[in-house]
Amino acid sequence: MKYKALKGICDILPPETYIWQHIESVAKEVFKTYGCKEIRLPIIESSEIFIRSIGETTDIVEKEMYTFQDKAGRSVTMRPEGTAPFVRAFVEHSLHNEPSPQKYYYMGPMFRYERPQAGRQRQFHQIGIEALGTDDPKIDAEVISMLMALLKRIGLKDIELEVNSIGCGICRPEYKTVVKDFLRENLEFFCEDCKRRYEINPLRILDCKVEGCIGRRQAVPSIVNLLCDDCKDHFEELQHYLQLLNVSYRINPNLVRGLDYYTRTAFEVKGKSLGAQNAVAAGGRYGSLVEEFGGPAVSGIGFAIGVERLLSLVSEGHNDYGPDIFLCFLGDEAEKKSFMLTNELRAEGLWVETAYDKSSLRSQMRRADRIKAKNVIVMGEEELKKKKVIVKNMAGKEEVETVLEGAEIIKVVQKDILSV
RNA sequence: GUGAGUGUAGCUCAGUCGGUUAGAGCACCAGGUUGUGGCCCUGGUGGCCGGGGGUUCGAGUCCCCUCACUCACCCCA
Structure with missing residues (x-):
């Protein structure tokens, strides 16, 4: 065979394409009922957009981006995620002047240079939404319930919603210090990865799967108990609203997001039959990202669904397409x-x-x-x-x-x- | 980046102790007596056995290297 698609970059053929069309059209229907408008964003952006928002020390920025120089010598990057380009567009076009809150959805390919495995490829697709213009936890609950409604309509079973609050710019750094203080003495007994995490992102240690680490971190207090008053209220109200909407969830105090811009609400939907990469959708609130991009002080919340992972959860059977x-x-x-x-x-x-x-x-x-x-x-x-x-x-x-x-x-x- | 596993037809897989021209099922194409599909029957297309080197009279089979794929770690959708 002379030519093959690049590693981790797949063709999508019929009859699979029928399932893609189905999922996309259901998503559009659901989003419409929540007032989400479609926004189409470019696939390449200036590299700085991702470095500044996702965070310089994250894995995505450090080793997973498709970054190259264009003919004028500018550093450009194929988007590894959708929120940063969205916020750039939001600020560039002053979309905060639209009636508040502003709700948008997008769908399309994302690129991360990683070793492929089950549920992970270098080009993958996300369907995402972003809602800006209010801090009220009611919209957090609405966004989460929209996600669950969509997944339900697509027919997903064996999924679990986990929520957490990861604090804000004030209480999260304080919590990080608390975690480091608790772990410092016994750090030598943790696994190599955790020793590295201790320096880069100590909260990740709370999510380590190594048995020895799980036992040794028991004494670390949960973030839920150390949130500042505002964050605590926000989290409690979120739960109250989720209950009003009959959205079942589990609090996972160890749920950490990998991107720096998240504040307060963080959530993830896990698929039971997905293998190691089991997050089918994830999202969270971002408190100051718009401001950092030179926009007004509005916060937002959003999520992204991994379409390929979603597809591996949906039962097949769309194979009866034929001419009339x-x-x-x-x-x-x-x-x-x-x-x-x-x-x-x-x-x-x-x-x-x-x-x-x-x-x-x-x-x-x-x-x-x-x-x-x-x-x-x-x-x-x-x-x-x-x-x-x-x-x-x-x-x-x-x-x-x-x-x-x-x-x-x-x-x-x-x-x-x-x-x- | 690290580790493990797997590479034979479009797909799923046989291939004995190393032996002559590499097989099956599915799929695809053409037929099965005037103009009726699925089941069945007949025939056909399709392979550098992932690639390279070595051992041997002889390699799909044994050895080495390499590449690709898969899964897992890391991380994430």
């Missing part, structure tokens, strides 16, 4: 007439296929069956003399003779199409 009509012909005159009729029926919005060369009726019927045609039209010399055609329903086998006229044929075929 397959047109069989016999004889030279019928070939011409059927070619014209194919065109006419397509103009009416039907999916119509026909044979491209002369072959036996048996062979044409076989082809119609293989491509899962719902109906077959037989146009032979005998029918042509009477200016009629035979319409056959492939599932039920019944045949009807009808006049050779597009409108009449559509009438015969219609009930089957509508019932699909």
Whole structure:
């Protein structure tokens, strides 16, 4: 084989593409009912946007970005996530002047240079929303419940919502210090990764899976008990609203987000059958990102769904796509007439296929069956003399003779199409 | 970046102790007597056995290197 797609970058082929279309259209319907408007954002941005927002010491920025120089020598990066480009656009176009709160959704590819594995590829797709213009925890609950409503409508089972508050610019640094104080004495007994985390992001130690580390960190107090009063109130109200909306959730005090810009609310939806990369969607509140990008002091909250991970959770079975009509012909005159009729029926919005060369009726019927045609039209010399055609329903086998006229044929075929 | 596993047809896999022209099922294409699909039957297309080197009279099979893929760690959607 001469050429292959790049490592971790996949083609999406039919019938998979049908499931993608389905998910995207359901998402759009759900978002519409919450007032989210679509925003389409570029795939490459100035590198600085990601470095400043995601954080210089995060893995994404340190080793996972597709960054290169354009012809003018500027450093540009293929977006590893959607929030930073969104906030850049929000500020650039002064979208805070739209009636508040402003709610947007986006969908598209993201790029991270990582070793691929189950549920992780270098080009992957996210469907995300962002809601800005209010600090009220009511909108946090609304955003989370919108996510759960969407996942439910897509038919996901065996998923679990985890929520946490990771504090704000005031109480989180204080909590970090508390964690470091508690771990300092025993640090030598922790795993190598945790020793590294201690310097870079000590909160991650609370999420380590190594058994020895789990036992040794027991004494560390939970962040939930050390939030400042404002953050604490926010978190409690969020839970209150989630309960009002009957959204079931689990508080995970060890839930940490990997991106620096998150404040207060953090949440994640985990899929039970997903393997090691089990977050199907995640999000959180960002308190000062808009300001850091030179915009007004408005905060936002958003989430992103990993579409590929979502797909691996949704049961398949969208494999029954086939033409509404397959047109069989016999004889030279019928070939011409059927070619014209194919065109006419397509103009009416039907999916119509026909044979491209002369072959036996048996062979044409076989082809119609293989491509899962719902109906077959037989146009032979005998029918042509009477200016009629035979319409056959492939599932039920019944045949009807009808006049050779597009409108009449559509009438015969219609009930089957509508019932699909 | 680290570790483990797997590479034979488009897909799923056989291939004996190293033996002659590499197989099956599915899929695809063409047929199975005047114009009716699915099941069945016949035939056909499709392989540098991931690549390179070595051992041997002889390698899909044994050895070395390499590449690719997969899973996991890290991290994340």
